[in-house]
Amino acid sequence: MSAQMNKRHPLAGKRMTGAEMIIQVLAQEGVDTIFGYTGGAILPTYDAIFRYNIEHEANKSEQMQLIVPANEQGAGFMAAGYARASGKVGVFMVTSGPAATNSVTPIRDSMADSVPVVLICGQVARSAIGSDAFQEAPVFNVMSPCAKHVFLVEEPEDLEATVRTAFGIARSGRPGPVVIDVPKDVQNWEGVFKGEGILRFRGYENRMKALAEARLLPEECAEFLNLLKKSERPLICAGGGVISGEAAVHLRQFSEKFQIPVVTTLMGIGSVDTTNELSLHMLGMHGTAYANYAVMDCDFLITIGARFDDRVAGKVQEFAPNARFLAHIDIDAAEIGKVKSVTWSHVGSAREALIDIMQEGKSFKKDFSKWIEHIRGLKKQHILNYDRESEKIQPYHVIECLNEITLGDAIICTGVGQHQMWAAQYFNFKNPRSLLTSGSMGTMGFGLPAAIGAQMAFPDRLVIDFDGDGSMRMNLGELETTTTYELPVKIIVLNNLGDGMVRQWQRLYFGKRFSGTDKSLRRKNFVKTAEADGFEYAVRLNDKAKLKETLQEFISFKGPAFLEVMIDPEADVYPMVGPGMGYQEMMTGDYIVSRTSEEGIFEKTSKPSESF
Amino acid sequence: MTDSSFQDPRSNNTQNTRTLSILVENRFGVLSRIAGLFSARGYNIESLTVAGSSDPGLSCITMVVRCEALLAQQILKQVNKLPNTVEAVDLTDTNCVERELVLVRVHAPEEKRTTLLTEAEIFRARVVTATPENYVFEVTGDSGKVEAFLDVVRPYGIDEMVRTGKVALHRALGAKTSGN
Ligand SMILES: Cc1ncc(C[n+]2csc(CCOP(=O)(O)OP(=O)(O)O)c2C)c(N)n1
Ligand SMILES: [Mg+2]
Numbered sequence: 001m002s003a004q005m006n007k008r009h010p011l012a013g014k015r016m017t018g019a020e021m022i023i024q025v026l027a028q029e030g031v032d033t034i035f036g037y038t039g040g041a042i043l044p045t046y047d048a049i050f051r052y053n054i055e056h057e058a059n060k061s062e063q064m065q066l067i068v069p070a071n072e073q074g075a076g077f078m079a080a081g082y083a084r085a086s087g088k089v090g091v092f093m094v095t096s097g098p099a100a101t102n103s104v105t106p107i108r109d110s111m112a113d114s115v116p117v118v119l120i121c122g123q124v125a126r127s128a129i130g131s132d133a134f135q136e137a138p139v140f141n142v143m144s145p146c147a148k149h150v151f152l153v154e155e156p157e158d159l160e161a162t163v164r165t166a167f168g169i170a171r172s173g174r175p176g177p178v179v180i181d182v183p184k185d186v187q188n189w190e191g192v193f194k195g196e197g198i199l200r201f202r203g204y205e206n207r208m209k210a211l212a213e214a215r216l217l218p219e220e221c222a223e224f225l226n227l228l229k230k231s232e233r234p235l236i237c238a239g240g241g242v243i244s245g246e247a248a249v250h251l252r253q254f255s256e257k258f259q260i261p262v263v264t265t266l267m268g269i270g271s272v273d274t275t276n277e278l279s280l281h282m283l284g285m286h287g288t289a290y291a292n293y294a295v296m297d298c299d300f301l302i303t304i305g306a307r308f309d310d311r312v313a314g315k316v317q318e319f320a321p322n323a324r325f326l327a328h329i330d331i332d333a334a335e336i337g338k339v340k341s342v343t344w345s346h347v348g349s350a351r352e353a354l355i356d357i358m359q360e361g362k363s364f365k366k367d368f369s370k371w372i373e374h375i376r377g378l379k380k381q382h383i384l385n386y387d388r389e390s391e392k393i394q395p396y397h398v399i400e401c402l403n404e405i406t407l408g409d410a411i412i413c414t415g416v417g418q419h420q421m422w423a424a425q426y427f428n429f430k431n432p433r434s435l436l437t438s439g440s441m442g443t444m445g446f447g448l449p450a451a452i453g454a455q456m457a458f459p460d461r462l463v464i465d466f467d468g469d470g471s472m473r474m475n476l477g478e479l480e481t482t483t484t485y486e487l488p489v490k491i492i493v494l495n496n497l498g499d500g501m502v503r504q505w506q507r508l509y510f511g512k513r514f515s516g517t518d519k520s521l522r523r524k525n526f527v528k529t530a531e532a533d534g535f536e537y538a539v540r541l542n543d544k545a546k547l548k549e550t551l552q553e554f555i556s557f558k559g560p561a562f563l564e565v566m567i568d569p570e571a572d573v574y575p576m577v578g579p580g581m582g583y584q585e586m587m588t589g590d591y592i593v594s595r596t597s598e599e600g601i602f603e604k605t606s607k608p609s610e611s612f
Numbered sequence: 613m614t615d616s617s618f619q620d621p622r623s624n625n626t627q628n629t630r631t632l633s634i635l636v637e638n639r640f641g642v643l644s645r646i647a648g649l650f651s652a653r654g655y656n657i658e659s660l661t662v663a664g665s666s667d668p669g670l671s672c673i674t675m676v677v678r679c680e681a682l683l684a685q686q687i688l689k690q691v692n693k694l695p696n697t698v699e700a701v702d703l704t705d706t707n708c709v710e711r712e713l714v715l716v717r718v719h720a721p722e723e724k725r726t727t728l729l730t731e732a733e734i735f736r737a738r739v740v741t742a743t744p745e746n747y748v749f750e751v752t753g754d755s756g757k758v759e760a761f762l763d764v765v766r767p768y769g770i771d772e773m774v775r776t777g778k779v780a781l782h783r784a785l786g787a788k789t790s791g792n
Binding site: 148149154 | 645695699
């Protein structure tokens with residue numbers, strides 16, 4: 001379950017404190033960065049980090065960098081950003097009570113998006129637990145329903161194995177966050193370090209073993225290929241599981257080999273190169289019109305590592321109405337048949353499943369060129385578009401200009417709101433793990449700390465926090481963290497003077513009553529804020545004519561840079577499938593061509609295949 | 613979604629209750645985590661028993677929940693994902709025996725004692741203790757039997773009652789249907 005440890009740990013048999021053991025296990029797990037904030041109940045372990053780093057002064061690469069945020073929520077999202085960008089387990093460490101409760105949001109966020117992080121929380125001493133002690137919070141109870149797993153270390157002898165096991169659980173199967181609550185007296189306890197050993201979880205280990213061995217049988221592949229043979233209009237729907245399962249390369253081969261176009265969920269963006277001609281970008285509530293039309297038209301929907309979230313499926317009974325067959329590959333058995341019942345399914349790793357099908361399908365031939373032609377037509381006819389003549393700066397235009405600079409190769413982090421959806425729609429993404437966004441929880445304030453975490457994982461890559469003014473306010477304190485550690489994150493705030501996404505719903509469904517969402521009278525000066533936090537590049541842009549050159553100078557600035565772009569506050573996100581509606585009811589706005597019902601060239605077979 | 617065809621006559625199942633058997637590692641907090649998966653969806657647990665199993669490291673949770681079969685399957689799948697879960701199954705429509713034990717204190721005035729005892733005999737209910745006013749009965753059986761007994765003694769006047777909640781076991785090895 002844990003990193004393989006063939007040779008004896010050099011410190012095995014040595015006496016040390018619990019705190020030192022924690023750090024030794026982190027080192028063993030390859031942790032190079034810890035995000036966190038100290039305090040009474042975690043002091044011993046912070047001290048152990050300090051001493052560990054002094055001992056490894058000679059070899060900086062063995063040291064563990066400590067990144068201190070403004071708020072523990074920031075630390076959590078930094079760890080998550082690190083994990084999302086790199087695929088490695090992100091680590092954050094906080095004290096008890098308020099620090100632990102500040103960490104609930106990033107833990108839940110990581111659970112909802114299947115991100116492997118480990119949180120180490122200090123806790124009051126064992127003798128004080130349950131006594132309403134100073135800075136005591138019921139971490140086990142609060143975190144349990146939010147995390148993949150929570151440990152409260154009751155026996156100091158178990159501490160070492162617990163930390164190792166936490167990493168194993170975080171990264172295995174469907175990844176997720178693991179919390180370790182460590183009472184202060186356990187950190188101060190002294191015992192013998194073993195250098196190996198994990199806690200046993202029989203059922204879980206068996207299930208993980210079964211998953212690892214779950215290869216597709218030739219008959220099962222044949223069944224799949226048979227469905228593919230029978231279909232005329234197959235479509236792949238790729239989700240975050242393709243990315244976390246490291247299956248993007250195989251998905252690309254698969255799509256090319258069989259000539260099957262691909263739509264992705266928000267979490268699946270980057271699993272295929274969005275500039276590829278078989279890529280249709282994102283589906284769902286704010287999916288591209290052509291992706292959603294393709295979902296309506298397809299007769300075989302192959303879902304991989306995705307789960308028909310309500311923002312994807314809309315009205316479930318009407319989702320993919322012409323799909324005669326549905327296939328579903330997922331590592332999580334609980335997702336199969338949860339929303340849609342399927343014709344063919346496989347529980348296991350996406351990568352192996354794709355490899356197996358490609359292997360069995362070596363000589364498979366079926367000409368989908370008519371369908372591909374149709375897809376090409378959809379992409380052309382229903383291309384994303386906006387008011388290009390507008391005097392005001394249009395958010396879409398900002399992204400198009402950025403694409404010319406980044407060439408689809410940047411790591412883009414976002415807040416939550418309209419800007420997030422524009423980012424998902426308009427940015428080009430050549431690689432997996434390059435859109436970091438709070439998909440399932442939709443947590444405003446995610447973008448900046450996530451960008452800091454991603455930059456720590458990849459110091460030399462271009463990391464952009466593409467944020468909204470509302471979301472930016474949520475974790476504004478992390479501006480200072482960016483300059484403190486001299487991280488060259490490029491922060492761009494699309495300022496539409498408020499909570500644009502909510503305003504869009506208020507415009508549509510609440511008679512334009514902008515309750516609580518209009519911030520036009522606020523006195524915030526983002527540029528001064530950034531300057532005060534040490535940004536040497538902090539600029540506000542109003543003038544459309546200067547957009548390109550400003551973006552160029554902003555991106556090429558060495559070091560942290562902050563750019564506020566005043567955009568058209570009326571700009572909306574289109575297309576939009578209203579909440580609980582079917583794709584038929586998709587609104588495309590004034591600039592994207594929608595199609596009339598007759599234009600859906602394929603006959604309705606009207607065979608809904610939904611479960612509950 | 614669930615219709616009467618889901619009911620197994622042997623289980624004496626009143627509508628839409630599911631008997632779930634969950635084998636877990638005997639560790640801190642496991643029960644609350646599992647119970648939480650039900651409460652998070654607004655499902656009330658009708659009865660719950662937790663005790664050791666044939667394996668010293670493992671506990672067996674038997675839970676009766678009022679919900680539809682498909683939903684129970686869904687929740688069991690979630691339960692089956694918890695690291696501490698060894699196995700989670702729905703026993704409702706399977707070949708299993710189930711028992712519950714009830715202690716009930718019934719009004720037993722002198723003149724009614726004979727009939728009360730005769731009726732109790734039908735259910736093999738035992739008198740475990742008595743006072744001049746009351747009998748305390750112990751009865752064991754599946755839900756049908758227990759309910760029938762309670763219906764019979766109710767007219768005499770039930771003072772107080774405790775029930776263990778249901779436990780269930782497969783009649784034969786390998787008869788389980790898994791939560792997956
Ligand atoms: C923590 C949190 N609070 C509230 C919301 C609800 N919400 C969703 S989008 C949104 C507006 C976001 O505003 P901004 O970041 O400026 O993005 P915009 O839509 O204007 O681009 C709000 C309030 C949320 N998603 N997260
Ligand atoms: Mg805004």
